């Protein structure tokens with residue numbers, strides 16, 4: 138069997154199986170921390186179930202580097218390919234939805250942030266005509282916060298991570314919870330930049346009304362949209378308006394994150410992947426040999 142084909146098949150079978158236990162973990166409460174801190178925590182919760190998949194991928198890549206091509210005939214391709222079918226379906230579904238999210242028309246909203254690589258705020262004359270200067274500025278600050286954090290790209294990646302955990306409902310709940318706290322975090326950032334909470338609440342309500350009065354595509358549900366709008370999830374709208382109408386709590390001021398502090402999680406992740414690859418190169422063969430031999434005996 139071709140080495141790369143075997144690597145991809147093993148990644149689908151073993152990686153797909155490794156994801157399942159962590160997907161079933163209950164969602165941890167985000168606590169009463171500031172929305173910015175809670176948003177980062179919710180973001181990590183989206184990716185934790187996929188951690189075994191990434192580590193296994195690095196481990197298998199390390200193993201494959203020392204494996205001859207083609208792999209000796211102790212492998213039973215039919216057994217491995219049959220076992221990979223459920224995970225192939227999940228992967229194809231995730232890929233199709235990821236492409237569709239890129240090519241579909243953006244949500245029909247008066248203001249939103251679009252663009253994966255270079256996010257930009259798309260602004261409709263509706264806002265200027267129907268709202269006063271304060272709410273328009275507040276909406277603009279909210280969208281600028283989406284731009285600073287490259288949220289369209291993050292929403293797209295989060296949707297892919299969620300789709301790779303399909304069909305478990307817990308994954309979708311984690312995604313929905315992250316989208317809700319994301320909007321609160323951007324609200325607080327906009328208020329920290331000088332926007333008034335009441336102005337922002339007025340803008341959110343006006344756009345939500347326009348969305349509900351418009352075509353079905355203007356619905357407030359995020360769906361498969363990857364553009365970061367002002368209104369987010371309709372379910373949390375009431376709670377969000379109440380929050381915006383209250384003074385910005387002290388706890389909402391996020392701790393200052395230095396560039397070094399932001400780089401630490403990435404450095405840890407890269408170190409873990411390199412370690413997994415090294416372990417796979419050193420000890421992958423003794424571990425995989427009995428597994429492959431077992432499939433050959435079926």
Ligand SMILES: [Zn+2]
Pocket residue numbers: 279283320323365366367368369
């Ligand atoms: Zn938003």
